Amino acid sequence: MKDCCTLAVDAMGGDAGVGVTVPGARMALERHPDLRVLLYGDSATLKPLLAEFPRALRQRVEVRHADVAIRMDEKPSQALRKGRRVSSMWLAIEAVREGEAQAAVSAGNTGALMAMSLFVLKPMTGIKRPAIAGLWPTMRGQSIVLDLGATIGADAEQLVDYAIMGEAMARSLLHVEQPSVGLLNVGVEEIKGVEEVRRAGRILREAALPIHYHGFVEGDDIAKGTVDVFVTEGFTGNIALKTAEGTARQVADFLRRELTASWWTKLGALLARGALRNLKKKLDPRESNGGIFLGLNGIVVKSHGGTDALGFANALTHAREVALYDLVENIARDLSAKKMMADFLDTRQENGAQQAAPARNAG
């Protein structure tokens, strides 16, 4: 049980626990014949559920018992105290560190999952804080947005790290060879954004990193899919994500109310039901389920806590794709290129400053 792809699944996480994670894992196994799953949780609960799987699928699952399940409302500190080395969440992450699995997937509580991931996997060299990256449906297809709320108040260097990590993820998940990267900013003339965002823009423009940097983008560019990767700080990213989800639901709700208002509109909706079904599928948050923790020495995917089996299976599919691509190794290589470039630029800047000094005196 090595090679690609073995996923370590926290079977006890999420609002519905095994009721969603087990059928979700089954769907993913059916989809991907190369997939193996380590299922962490209460074995007395899991074994009977697994017995219902067809034999061919069952052979690709291994149940690993965990005494403790982390609750959805537990604080990260509580979760760490109670769940260290014994919870399904911890053990699934540990399987990634030990090389037994290429990624861990959990629908458990985000705070606990991030705390344990940091504790077990540790941040990559040169990364201060991790980010959560998500797929975002756009008019052009899909884009990646990060950080969706792992870290609050990123400085310019962190934003550049997010750009590097998001770009690598876009290559793996969106299959774009040279993904474009934009920095979220505000368009109002007199302010032109936060100092750190402007500084990050300068670094991305001047550092000659192997990244296709597009420039600043605004909130409405996300829906347009103007770039493949949208980079922003976690507070703004989290609020933008939830605002968009809310707006999509709001428009769908308006539409439903209007279409059931009269017999004519109901008949119209009946005739156009294929179109409405397609629209629903396009807006389905389950399609893009699975926030990916970037910046750790290993991949952890956070599924939405309230998703169903299909949504959870999609999180496993996304985990498999980033695992296939060796995302962590790719990011590490890009980060060391950045480091070299930054050192080079620092040197050049110092020389430049020395040369500039006499000129200023002369002026």
Added chain:
Amino acid sequence: MKDCCTLAVDAMGGDAGVGVTVPGARMALERHPDLRVLLYGDSATLKPLLAEFPRALRQRVEVRHADVAIRMDEKPSQALRKGRRVSSMWLAIEAVREGEAQAAVSAGNTGALMAMSLFVLKPMTGIKRPAIAGLWPTMRGQSIVLDLGATIGADAEQLVDYAIMGEAMARSLLHVEQPSVGLLNVGVEEIKGVEEVRRAGRILREAALPIHYHGFVEGDDIAKGTVDVFVTEGFTGNIALKTAEGTARQVADFLRRELTASWWTKLGALLARGALRNLKKKLDPRESNGGIFLGLNGIVVKSHGGTDALGFANALTHAREVALYDLVENIARDLSAKKMMADFLDTRQENGAQQAAPARNAG
């Protein structure tokens, strides 16, 4: 030409200039028989356009010549140099300071308009930086969101000021007696948001201001209309606004594409056209056009630069409503109540600290 309501209109602002502002002003005059308009701009251009108005409307308009029009792409500093005392934008704002008009309306560039408004009207006592507040369509009706991008990086005291100003605006524009106020925050457990947002929450909870403070809200609460007033810092507010606008357009675009995919869906769309028309109206950004500058000694309303006559007329309607309500006086009263309360709390805290000291030693 005193009393309510006289609006000073920058006729030269916006992408289409007089082609939108003049018919927009006309629509507003038709709507509101109590409305008078001071029309600032090139009188040689404006007078012939005005000659086409019915006489009864024409009597409620006064053209005031301005030599200079501020361009949409001018920087605030350029605009100030070139437009001070002579531009239509400047003169419209000045009419508010002089008490000739109760509010100024411009579709001109936001940066220049904010710079001139600050220069001419000055911030209210106790207000560090102004905010831009906007109406936002929700599932429950309408809410107010601020700051939409006037100021970047508000501290706790500024967020509390926004809460006070937004609450007064909700009373005037939404006609809610006791509007509820929420602070935008992220829901992720381990971070619980920016320190300044948490501090603002503490002040709003403990200061016993005459405000119905609901607590923290998240991005998806905006579409739900969970509270009447959403308070956030300008960078996040601007990105949330544009993300929502983009998402609404995206969903409408998906719907349009799907409904034109086959003859069946086209027929369905034809039968349901009343419903689709209503949906379009509900999502129409012209309905909520007009960002209101709050925190200045006078009201300035920023219309979207690319709107049409209907959108511009709506901005005038919103300006009239806040003028009718004496928004500035109401905000000033609330701010001084806050000041008193804050002083009282400061004193109490100091006393409390002294009393607590021996207890701590004893413990």
